[in-house]
Amino acid sequence: MSDILHFEDFHIGQTFAFGRYAVTKEEIVEFASQFDPQPHHLSEEAGKKTILGGLSASGWHICSMAMRMMVDGLIRHMANRGGVGSREGRWMKPVRPGDVLRLEVEVTELKEPQSLPDIGFVTFDARVFNQREQVAMVSLTPIVAKRG
Amino acid sequence: MWFEEIEIGTKRVLGTHTFTQDEIITFAKRYDPQNFHIDPDAAKASMFGGIIASGWHTMAMWMRYAILSRQREAAERGVEGPGGVSPGFEDVRWQKPVRPGDTLTFTMETVGKRDLASRPALGLVLSRNEARGPDGTLYMSFTGKGLVPRKPNGG
Secondary structure (H helix, E strand, O other): OOEEEHHOOOOOOEEEEEEEEEOOHHHHHHHHHHHHOHHHHHOHHHHHHHHOOOOOOOHHHHHHHHHHHOOOOOOOHHHHHOOOOEEEEEEEOOOOOOOOOEEEEEEEHHHHHHHHOOOOEEEEEEEEOOOOEEEEEEEEEEEEEEOO | OHHHOOOOOOOOEEEEEEOOHHHHHHHHHOOOOHHHHHHHHHHHHHHOOOOOOOOOHHHHHHHHHHHHHHHHHHHHOOOOOOOOEEEEEEEEEEEOOOOOOOOOEEEEEEEEEEOOOOOOEEEEEEEEEEOOOOOOOOOEEEEEEEEEOHHHOOO
């Protein structure tokens, strides 16, 4: 991608794939110590006693890693005006040390608010995959794009 | 706390946090490196007029205080607050940018309980979660979901 993408450059069904995020034990524990200090996010032993079956990343950590891939892969190339939230997120599989994540997104909705003539909302249906091609997380998130 | 013991309408104040510019930039450099989150000069020139926190930073901070509150409750009363493993969230809204020096109070209110046909040992608890400023201004809200164990043998 060389040119900056504006709202008009997106269309329903458009897909993008990007990212390679290697997840380490140190990062899982560091994030969880700060933001989600539950035992199954801090130690392998404690994780084994839960339905997660071992040390696994906080769901908010998965969101944050997905955001990093989204920024590097797409938002950097957009005339981006920020975010307003996320319609939905579902954590489908535990993310563990050694996992390598990637992201696929599809444009599922385009909205042009009449009251805001210089922006549009591009909604992305996102899937975070692990190296076994399992979907670890899905989300539905609008991004605000400047109109060209 | 068992699913059966959780009451709809219960509202908890989880804690209060003042965001610093350093922590906003540190988080965003790693997870959301857009100019208006990491570069004070570029942020000043942006539509936000200054550094603002990544929305995901605000979510993560809500979670920090939710867990600390649950652990405090467990230590004080020997009973864990509502929680359990979460399958996800809905309807995240960042109503107002969070800026350095902003002080937010995080809350969690139980708004719904659902049976799960596929998982008879668990129930789904829905919560309305918020971050508000000292004057009550809403900065962030979302619907949280928790899978909470039911009492063995129906209590």
